[in-house]
Amino acid sequence: GAGVSQSPRYKVAKRGQDVALRCDPISGHVSLFWYQQALGQGPEFLTYFQNEAQLDKSGLPSDRFFAERPEGSVSTLKIQRTQQEDSAVYLCASSRILGPGGAFNQPQHFGDGTRLSIL
Amino acid sequence: GQNIDQPTEMTATEGAIVQINCTYQTSGFNGLFWYQQHAGEAPTFLSYNVLDGLEEKGRFSSFLSRSKGYSYLLLKELQMKDSASYLCASRRSATNKLIFGTGTLLAVQP
Numbered sequence: 592g593a594g595v596s597q598s599p600r601y602k603v604a605k606r607g608q609d610v611a612l613r614c615d616p617i618s619g620h621v622s623l624f625w626y627q628q629a630l631g632q633g634p635e636f637l638t639y640f641q642n643e644a645q646l647d648k649s650g651l652p653s654d655r656f657f658a659e660r661p662e663g664s665v666s667t668l669k670i671q672r673t674q675q676e677d678s679a680v681y682l683c684a685s686s687r688i689l690g691p692g693g694a695f696n697q698p699q700h701f702g703d704g705t706r707l708s709i710l
Numbered sequence: 711g712q713n714i715d716q717p718t719e720m721t722a723t724e725g726a727i728v729q730i731n732c733t734y735q736t737s738g739f740n741g742l743f744w745y746q747q748h749a750g751e752a753p754t755f756l757s758y759n760v761l762d763g764l765e766e767k768g769r770f771s772s773f774l775s776r777s778k779g780y781s782y783l784l785l786k787e788l789q790m791k792d793s794a795s796y797l798c799a800s801r802r803s804a805t806n807k808l809i810f811g812t813g814t815l816l817a818v819q820p
Contacts, residue, residue, distance in 0.1 A: 595752075622806055633714075633797050633810030634753070647805055682752070688806070698743060698755035699808060 593617065595702035597683050603708045604673050612668045612705045616685030623666050624699060625658055626682040634682055640666060641688070673709045680704040714811035716798050721817045727786050730814045732798035736779040741801040743808060744772050744783045748794045756783070756796075785816075793818045 596615040604610050616623050622641055626634035627650075636650040642663040651658070655673075660666040670677055684699035713735035722728040734742065741760045745753035759765055759774035759781060771784040785792055795813040802809065 624807065626810075631812070633799070633813050634808075636807040636809070639805070639807055647807060650807070686806075696741065696758050696760065698758060700755065701745075701752040703750075703752045 595683055595685055595700055597681075597702035597705050599705060600703065601706050601708075603710065605710050606674060608673055609669065609671045610673055610707065612670075612681050612683075612707070614666045614668070614683030614685075614702060616664065616666070616683070617700055618664075619687070620685035620700075621663075621688050622686045622699075623660060624684040624686075625666070625668050626684065627652075628680045628682055628704070630679075637668070637681075670707075673707075675709050678707055678709045680706050714798055714800060714809055716796075716811040716814050718812065719815045719817070721819060722785075722788055724788055724790060724818055724820050726788050727784065728788060728816065730783045730785075730796050730798075730816070732781045732783070732811060734779050734781070734798070734800040734809075736776065738802040739776065739779070739800060740803040742772075742774055742781045743799045743801070744770075744781075745797040745799065746794050747797055747813065753797055788818050790818050790820070792816065 598613045625637040628634045638658045639647040640660040655671045657669045682704045684701045686699045687697040716732045744756040747753040757772035764773045769786045774781045795815050797813045798811040799808040
């Protein structure tokens, strides 16, 4: 499809295990974002890539969280030594930077997310 | 969310009009987005405002007042499928990231 694709759709892990979540952005989208969404809350920003460069990682909750986008397309969010509070939906979004005429009004397009449950 | 306020829940009747309000922190403001999110699904883009005024798009309209740090989403001719969470999000000048509110859960009743 032409949208943002995330896998797996659901992930169950035991506390202490490492997990890796994948995001395939829309083709040609330079910007890629990761968000964390708890039940009943809005998405919370984790990190932002422009091509392969990670320009903002201010939202990553701890050094157990690591994200990469080595070739400027697919991105992986890795969580090491998972804890129960890591249980949430992890959303990936992509966008163009500039629209026609240089407008900064490009919306972020979201994937369906990965629902992570830590037992 | 950080400094984004919107009502938690609203109820409206099929065929009616509903207005969902949102207030945001004005410092560094660079655009206001509205998204719709059905349970278990991705947020989908509805509208964008950066200048004062009303943007109309079919049954949905969005309004912005930069001086007041205020926006609303107006939904007309409500349909049952409009039952969803509506997320208000602001973008700051120095970054492309979005700051989301907690979302307004709208229930449309027959």
